[in-house]
Amino acid sequence: MSASNSRSDQRRPSQARTGTMDLIPDPRQTWPAPCGGDRFPLDSETLIEASPGTEGVAQWFRTTVGAATGLPFAGDRPGAGGADGGTGDNRIVLEISPDIDRELGPEGYRITVDGYEIRIEGGSAAGVFWGTQTLRQMLGPDAFRRAPVLPGREWTVPMTVIEDAPRFAWRGMMLDVARHFLPKDDVLRCLDLLAAHKLNVFHFHLTDDQGWRVEIKRHPKLTDIGAWRSRTKWGHRASELWDEKPHGGYYTQDDIREIVAYAAERHITVVPEIDIPGHSQAAIAAYPELGNTDVIDTASLTVWDTWGINANVLAPTDNTLRFYEDVFAEVLELFPSPFIHVGGDECVKDQWKSSPTAQARIAEEGLADEDGLQSWFIRHFDTWLTARGRRLIGWDEILEGGSRVTEQGIRAPGSGTTEFGLAPGAAVSSWRGYGGGIAAARAGHDVVMCPEQQVYLDHRQAAGDDEPMPIGYVRTLEDVYRFEPVPPQLTEDEAVHVLGTQANVWTEVMQDRSRVDYQVFPRLAAFAEVAWSVLPAPAERDFADFEWRMEEHYRRLDALGVEYRPPGGPLPGQRRPGVLGRPIEGVPPNV
Numbered sequence: 016m017s018a019s020n021s022r023s024d025q026r027r028p029s030q031a032r033t034g035t036m037d038l039i040p041d042p043r044q045t046w047p048a049p050c051g052g053d054r055f056p057l058d059s060e061t062l063i064e065a066s067p068g069t070e071g072v073a074q075w076f077r078t079t080v081g082a083a084t085g086l087p088f089a090g091d092r093p094g095a096g097g098a099d100g101g102t103g104d105n106r107i108v109l110e111i112s113p114d115i116d117r118e119l120g121p122e123g124y125r126i127t128v129d130g131y132e133i134r135i136e137g138g139s140a141a142g143v144f145w146g147t148q149t150l151r152q153m154l155g156p157d158a159f160r161r162a163p164v165l166p167g168r169e170w171t172v173p174m175t176v177i178e179d180a181p182r183f184a185w186r187g188m189m190l191d192v193a194r195h196f197l198p199k200d201d202v203l204r205c206l207d208l209l210a211a212h213k214l215n216v217f218h219f220h221l222t223d224d225q226g227w228r229v230e231i232k233r234h235p236k237l238t239d240i241g242a243w244r245s246r247t248k249w250g251h252r253a254s255e256l257w258d259e260k261p262h263g264g265y266y267t268q269d270d271i272r273e274i275v276a277y278a279a280e281r282h283i284t285v286v287p288e289i290d291i292p293g294h295s296q297a298a299i300a301a302y303p304e305l306g307n308t309d310v311i312d313t314a315s316l317t318v319w320d321t322w323g324i325n326a327n328v329l330a331p332t333d334n335t336l337r338f339y340e341d342v343f344a345e346v347l348e349l350f351p352s353p354f355i356h357v358g359g360d361e362c363v364k365d366q367w368k369s370s371p372t373a374q375a376r377i378a379e380e381g382l383a384d385e386d387g388l389q390s391w392f393i394r395h396f397d398t399w400l401t402a403r404g405r406r407l408i409g410w411d412e413i414l415e416g417g418s419r420v421t422e423q424g425i426r427a428p429g430s431g432t433t434e435f436g437l438a439p440g441a442a443v444s445s446w447r448g449y450g451g452g453i454a455a456a457r458a459g460h461d462v463v464m465c466p467e468q469q470v471y472l473d474h475r476q477a478a479g480d481d482e483p484m485p486i487g488y489v490r491t492l493e494d495v496y497r498f499e500p501v502p503p504q505l506t507e508d509e510a511v512h513v514l515g516t517q518a519n520v521w522t523e524v525m526q527d528r529s530r531v532d533y534q535v536f537p538r539l540a541a542f543a544e545v546a547w548s549v550l551p552a553p554a555e556r557d558f559a560d561f562e563w564r565m566e567e568h569y570r571r572l573d574a575l576g577v578e579y580r581p582p583g584g585p586l587p588g589q590r591r592p593g594v595l596g597r598p599i600e601g602v603p604p605n606v
Contacts (some may be wrong), residue, residue, distance in 0.1 A: 037567040038152050039540050040213055040547035042179035050130040054171035057084070057133075057154075062091035062106040069109035069137075071280060072144045076107075080151055084170050085163035104131045107150075109143050112136040122215075123180030126150060128172055141282040142180075145213050149177060156570035159211070183500065185463050185515025186546035187216030187286075188539065190531075193223035193297070194322070195522040196242075196264035197531070203277050204528075208575065210281035212543035217278055218356060218444075218517060220288045221266075224296035224319040224327070228265045229287070229349075233341045234302065238265040241301035244318040250484050250524060252322040254595035258526075263318075271349045286408070287350045289342060290358030292329040292392045299327055305335050307366040307373065322523045326363045331376045331388055336395060343396065353406055354442065357396055360410035362389050386416030390436050397438045408442040408463070411451025435460070446519065448606035449502040456505055456512040464500040465517040468603035470542060472534050473521045475598060481584050483533065483591035484524035488603040492582075496541040496561055497553040518542045524596065529578045533589050536579035540568055 036045065065073035077088045091106055115123055116138035124137040124146035135150065137143035151158050153172040157165070188209060192202070209217060221228045227241035243263035249256035266274070278285045296319045299306040306313035307330045319325060329335050346355065364385035367373035377388055390413070397407040407413075414435045435458060442461040445452030452462040467474075467487075474487030500516035518539060525531045541561065550556050572579050580589070 036153065036173065036175070037564040038149060039561075039564055039568050040544040041561075041564070042149065042177050043549065044178045046176050048127065048129045048174035048176055050174060052130050052174040055128045055130070055133060055174055057086060057107075057170040057172070058105070059086055060105050061086060061088060063088045064091040064106050064108045066108070066110040068111045068140050069143050072109055072140060072147055075144070075280060076147050076151075080147075080154070080158055082162060083158045083160045084154070085166055086170065106132050108132055108134040109147070110134070110136045111139060111143060115142060119178065119180035122184075123178075124149075125179075126175070126177040128174045128176070130174070133172070138180075141215070144210075144282050145179070145181075146177075148211060148213060149179065151211075152571065156567065156574045159571045159574035181213065181547045182549050183513075183515030183546050185216050185517065186214045186543070187218050187463065187465075187515065187517035188214055188535075188542075189218035189220055189288075189465070189517055189519040191220040191223070191520060191522045192228050193220055193226045193522075195247075195526050196226060196228060196262065197522075197528060198264065199266060199270050199274065201528045201531075202266075202274055205531075206274070206278050206281055206283055208539075208577065209283055211571075211575070212539060213547050214539075214543055215282055216284050216286060216515075216517065218286045218288060218519075219274075220290075220356075222288070222290050222297065222358075223294045224325045225322075226263055226265075226318060227297045227301065229271060229289075229346070230265060230267045231342050231345050232268070233345065234338065236301040237298060237342075239301070241297040241318060244320045246320050247526075248321040248523075250591075250594040251486065251597040252523075253597070256594060257320075268345070268349060275350060284352050284354075285350055286352045286354050286356055287346055288356035288358055289339070289346060290360075291339060291396070292331070292335075292389060293360065293362030294325065294358055295329050296325050296327045299329070302338065305329055305338060307370045309372050310366045310369045324361045324363060326365055328362055328364075328366060329392070330370070331367070331373050331392065339396070340399060343399065347403060347405065353404075354408045355400055355405050356444070357393060357407055357409045357413075359389070359393050359413040360446070362412070364389070382416075384416070388416070390416035394436055394438075397441050401438050401440060406440045406442060407438070408444060411443050411445050411447055411455070413437065413441070414443060414451055414454060442514065444517070448604070449504075450606055452513070453502055453504050453509075456509045459512065461512050461514050463514055463517050464502075465519050466606075467519070468605070469498045470495065470516070470518045471521065472518050472538055472542075473524065475596070476534075476538065476580050477584065478598075479584075480592075481590055482596075482598075483530070483585060483589060484594050485596035485598040486524060487597070488599050488601070490538070490603075492538055492541050492565075493558050495538045496545065496558055497556055498542070498545050499553050500545065516542075516546050529589075532578040533580050533585070536572060536577050537565060537569065537582075540565065540572075 063073045081088050115136050121139040122142045124142040127134045135146035227237045231237050242265040247258045247262045249258045275285050300316045300318050303313035367385045393413045400407045443455040444463050448466045452464050455462050474490045475482045475485040501510050501513050
């Protein structure tokens with residue numbers, strides 16, 4: 016029996032629900048088409064009419080949905096009325112509409128399926144693209160396959176009108192490829208899965224203590240040495256088990272260009288992360304002069320082979336600044352994203368406290384302490400990125416230590432900065448809870464809400480011994496569905512600074528694509544609805560209705576080959592018996 020069949024067997028029977036569709040995310044409005052018909056057929060004569068600006072969407076639909084259905088979806092000239100000049104009542108019309116932009120925003124769309132055509136109007140090409148993703152769901156699970164399973168079958172969609180638009184502009188997922196490297200094709204597949212769920216930001220965590228994953232031509236040893244480790248901890252860092260096989264890999268600059276272009280075709284922005292000044296042992300192993308050489312023998316360091324918070328951090332020297340300016344210069348050439356993520360989290364200060372070089376820098380810059388030194392690092396690249404037309408974003412620790420000591424001995428933020436010492440355009444990924452995001456929004460900084468207690472998908476999905484390598488609190492499908500990105504403590508004006516939300520996928524215990532699939536799905540579907548749809552308050556959300564719609568969505572995931580966690584628990588091959596995790600009991604704190 017195949018894995019997909021086994022997963023299907025664990026589901027509860029489908030329930031009848033009339034007059035609605037099982038779309039995920041749930042659209043804002045649906046109503047019957049004015050013509051009052053039932054189903055609109057698509058066949059080998061169905062044309063695609065792509066109005067100016069939608070040609071790329073038409074190409075995606077023709078390539079992807081055309082492959083699944085076996086239908087050619089030939090092109091039709093706008094206004095031609097069909098390839099033969101006739102009535103043109105068998106076509107899909109794609110159009111950018113200023114009216115939709117005004118009413119629903121640039122990512123909004125309207126689908127009208129009547130007796131004449133399927134018309135998808137969007138506020139921009141992105142809105143049209145999200146509309147085609149909805150149409151794909153309306154065609155049924157087999158529209159998510161790579162080739163027809165029943166050649167010659169009839170394809171139909173219900174006659175209806177759908178109006179839809181996202182709640183948030185930033186609907187993201189972070190993927191950590193530093194702890195465990197994923198090949199390029201797995202990353203491209205991940206982008207397809209994000210697009211299928213109307214997620215539009217891919218946060219690409221490219222560097223950490225355990226590996227450097229992006230080619231930097233000016234500093235080739237970052238990948239020659241920093242991309243490889245000799246062995247890997249198997250399970251949580253307290254485990255006694257090791258995978259003795261060397262692990263590593265990296266993306267060439269052409270790989271990155273391909274990933275970015277592939278994402279752009281799907282209206283996804285790739286936000287790269289280069290982590291500084293902590294989480295940097297892989298870089299220091301490649302270039303020992305980047306570390307605190309007056310405290311430890313940095314030449315003896317290798318790429319880290321275990322997990323946790325690492326004491327080896329960057330030295331606060333001019334050489335380190337110039338080195339990372341080189342790195343970021345190449346990163347900017349590769350990633351057109353307006354945001355560049357600099358990490359800034361979990362920087363242990365012990366080496367700086369013992370380092371004469373670090374202490375001299377603190378005195379020279381008039382900093383209050385080692386927290387101020389970390390802020391000095393971040394402010395330097397905040398200024399550097401701002402001067403080049405980009406915006407810095409970092410984990411919520413970048414809010415700490417932003418003051419200087421004035422001549423009067425008073426701590427004060429730097430000139431031209433907010434109370435946290437950051438440029439006004441800097442943004443914050445609030446991961447330790449809501450608190451950092453609340454503080455940042457109140458200070459006028461934009462925020463992406465991604466609290467670990469709610470949307471860290473490396474956390475386990477259920478209690479019990481069957482969960483593979485269980486980490487953190489239990490976060491069920493329902494828990495994620497009831498996550499609310501905007502905390503009630505924010506006023507309406509402050510809440511405007513919440514750009515959106517993001518689910519984070521840290522891969523210490525995810526060795527390959529299968530493990531990533533298991534941890535991410537089906538919870539990413541619930542997260543996608545939270546990020547896209549306008550939902551009631553968490554306690555009032557209709558999770559039973561969401562579960563009903565998930566019945567069909569599991570079949571879409573099956574068609575896509577996603578090895579998700581079945582509702583009834585892991586399949587035998589998904590378990591990791593005897594491998595130590597770190598489960599945390601109880602309800603996660605709301606901080």
